[in-house]
Amino acid sequence: MLTNRVSIYFVFFLAIGAGVSRGDINLCRCVDSKSACWPSPEDWDAFNVTVCGRLILPKPTGSPCHGPHRSATLCQHIRNNWFDAYLRADNAGSMQSENWEDDGQKSCSMYAPESSVCHQGRVPLYGVQVATTRDVQSAVKFAARHKLRVVVKTSGHDFLGRSSAAGSFLIWMHKWKNITIDESFVSCGGERGNPVVKVDGGVAWGEVYDALKGTGWIVLGGMSLTVSATGGFIQGGGHGALGPSFGLGADNVLQMEVVTADGEFRVVNACHDPELFFSLRGGGGGTFGVVVSVTYKLHKNPSNIVGAFLLLSPSNGTSWSVETQEEILTVWSRGTVSLDAALWAGYWGFSSVQFVGELVVPATLAAANATLTPIVRALTQIENVTATYYVMRNHSTFQDWHAADYEVIYPGTLTDYTGHRVLLGSRIIPFSALKHPRRLAKSIVAAMALGGNGAVLGHMVIGPGVRAADPHRQTSVTTAWREGIWHLASWSTWEWNATEVTKLAARNNMKGFVKSLHSAFPNAGAYLNEASIDEPQWQRSFWGYSNYRRLMAVKLRVDPLGLFVCRKCVGSELWKEDGNCNRHY
Ligand SMILES: Cc1cc2nc3c(=O)[nH]c(=O)nc-3n(C[C@H](O)[C@H](O)[C@H](O)COP(=O)(O)OP(=O)(O)OC[C@H]3O[C@@H](n4cnc5c(N)ncnc54)[C@H](O)[C@@H]3O)c2cc1C
Structure with missing residues (x-):
């Protein structure tokens, strides 16, 4: 296993191998x-x-x-x-x-x-x-x-x-916006008739969804309407509620256009510079150049979409004991095996005072009921657990479910709620953990107690679609996605006038959360876009070392002087913590 220290030497030797002279790499930014x-x-x-x-x-x-x-x-x-x-x-x-x-x-x-x-x-x-x-x-x-x-x-x-x-x-x-729908895109290999949407510049997911309304097509995008379709989302892999059906964002890209550090405009795809294409699909934003367009595959809108909203609360009006929390998560983990097979997706939030599920499935109402309701029933049979709210509704399109879901979670505003001071920590929980549901439940409850704000957000965005996508490993995302069941995150916040001590405590909380899940699932990876700033062995967590070697080789080829440097991004070990001077300076 490479330690951080060893990996610095490793990238240094790669840099020399890439023809970067010692003089070139003594560099500070102005x-x-x-x-x-x-x-x-x-x-x-x-x-x-x-x-x-x-x-x-x-x-x-x-x-x-x-x-x-x-x-x-x-x-x-x-x-x-x-x-x-x-x-x-x-x-x-x-x-x-x-x-x-x-x-x-x-x-x-x-x-x-x-x-x-x-x-x-x-x-x-x-x-x-x-x-x-x-x-x-x-x-x-x-x-x-x-x-x-x-x-x-x-x-x-x-x-x-x-x-x-x-x-x-x-x-x-x-501010640069352009969206083109093309139902007969010809792929670089000559395959005709691919329906695609090409997004240029800074198009956000909400704008793509609006453009697709009424076309009968859908795309694997993010839940947030303001996250961009060309930037960090897709370059980091990108998950969405259609993942169990269609894979990650990175699995759905046919072509990208990018301006690299030498100012060159390049069209990259499976035929033209496949290594750079591999890197741009999972290797992280702000690293290999400025992506100016992404061409995504389109999919037919499923004929049936059902959304469910579930809120469980303590019947006694106070909170759940640790034992009850573990029991709830054990039942939920057990039920997840069949939900996963039925392509249920969405998000669940859990703390000692509530369990919230905003879920969606491409199925008829009857089929959705048959898979989810028995699990809800089992949850409400746990002592001190009441279903305060449980509704299931048909939607004519996936976009309709998305809009209805936003009305529930952001009533009146329909905008993502941001602007806080916040740090995240996360883990991609392996599918194999479902074999031992109680052990899994205990690990999550233990992590919640150690760090974060005592709550977790489970992203049900993997499913058979993500696990089966990319069998030939043409994207650079961690293989943890291909073996995962949930992307599990927590967060710490603090006030604008907090002291450095309070801020450090918030940061340490997230470290504790990540450390706890890391020791429970030592081989699991993390999603680089929603990770802790202190993620240990981040090259391994975000990509795995074999992907990392390829990514590093591409980085040194297309950006040998490190014009694009960011935190825990490919090649950033060559730079000091603030990213302004390289480590040889
Ligand atoms: C409210 C909220 C909801 C989210 N929902 C989801 C979700 O559903 N699914 C999911 O996968 N993630 C989600 N995320 C995480 C999101 O994917 C990351 O925050 C991602 O980095 C955002 O990319 P951006 O380009 O929109 O943001 P930015 O902060 O603008 O950029 C993020 C990174 O990408 C780089 N970058 C931006 N544009 C370009 C470009 N054109 N070329 C090269 N590099 C670029 C930046 O330098 C930076 O490194 C969410 C985040 C938030 C805050």
Whole structure:
């Protein structure tokens, strides 16, 4: 097993093998706008001409509430919509998890007194709101020439802070939108008649779903409407509620277009640069270049879709004992074997005070009832467990279920609820764990007690579809997906004015949660997009070492000088913790 130390040597030797000279790899990025390395005003002006005036100065979300340019109206708008994912996606400087705008104690919260300084924190200093491939090429070449620290951002949803960095230069994809439905796409191997949707720039999943309404087609996308269809989701693998039927997002891609660190535009697919195609389907966002389009397979909308919503509560109105929690999860794990076979998908949340399931299955109402209701009955036979709410409904399309589900979980707003300071931890639970349901239940309850906020979110997004997809391993996601049953996550949060001690405690909570599941399932992997920032042996967890070697070789070929560096991303061990100087500097 490779330790972190060994892996640094391993990537160093790969770097030498890739023809990167020692001189080349002594490198620091220019992150101080007052230093001599920073582009001059004339440089910025000349660059701005090449991007048709689309140079921008990103600002933190809370900036209208502070300083000399404070605007009472704008500030009120920000306050009213602080937790609205659309507001954050629409602002170049906003991150969906507010902590990734902070740089230590330097922040710009709407809660802080108006007289307090609004710190730029990790929000990039300059950026380009790109609208074309040519803009992206100009931005990449300019950043490389001036040794800037590049970040690529589309929605800002990244949970590990990979789309922001102090002193950085932003390539902002979000406003560039184009969606093309093509029912007769010809694959690179000459196969005709593939129905596809091609998404360009910064298209979000909600926009793709809207475009597909009424066409009879569906696509494997994310649950969140604001997560982008071209960025971190797909490059990290991408899971969705259609996974048990159609696999991961990465299993559904036929072609991608990307601008690499040399500014070249490349079309990659199974025939053209298959190793880069492999890397872009699971190797992680912000690593191999700027993806400017993704072509996804379309599927026929199933003729029957049933959604179910389940809420279990303690009958005594207080909470469940540890024994009851274990019993609930034991019954649920046992039932999961048949739910999985029947292609049930969705999400379940569990804590000592409730069990919530928002579930969906491509089946008739009768078939859905026959598979789910006996399990609900078994759950409610446990002492002190009451089904407060249990409904099952037919939907004419998958999109209808999605919209109905959003009405239940985000009533009135229909937007993802973001804007908190949050860290995640997660594990892909192996299917084999279902052989010992009580042991599995005990492991989850033990992990909940050790870390996080005492709750877990189970993603039922794997099923037969993900396990059977990609038999020839043409995507770079961890094989844990191919052997998994649930993606299980927890989270820690803290307030804007928390001390460093409180923040560290929140971080340690997540470490505890991950460590506990890691020791219960030592060979399981983790989803790199929803992982802990302290994920141990992350190369192994996110990809497995054999995939990692291939990914590293591609990284060094297409980005030998590390223009794209992010936290726990391929090749990041060559760089210091903040990603600004490489480790040989
Ligand atoms: C509310 C919420 C719901 C979520 N739901 C799901 C879900 O249902 N399924 C799922 O799989 N995940 C889900 N996620 C996780 C999500 O997939 C990741 O946060 C993902 O990284 C978001 O990608 P993005 O491009 O939208 O975000 P960003 O923060 O903009 O980018 C994420 C990463 O991708 C890079 N990147 C962005 N655009 C590009 C590009 N064009 N080219 C190259 N690199 C790029 C960034 O540099 C960064 O490293 C959810 C997250 C949140 C916060």
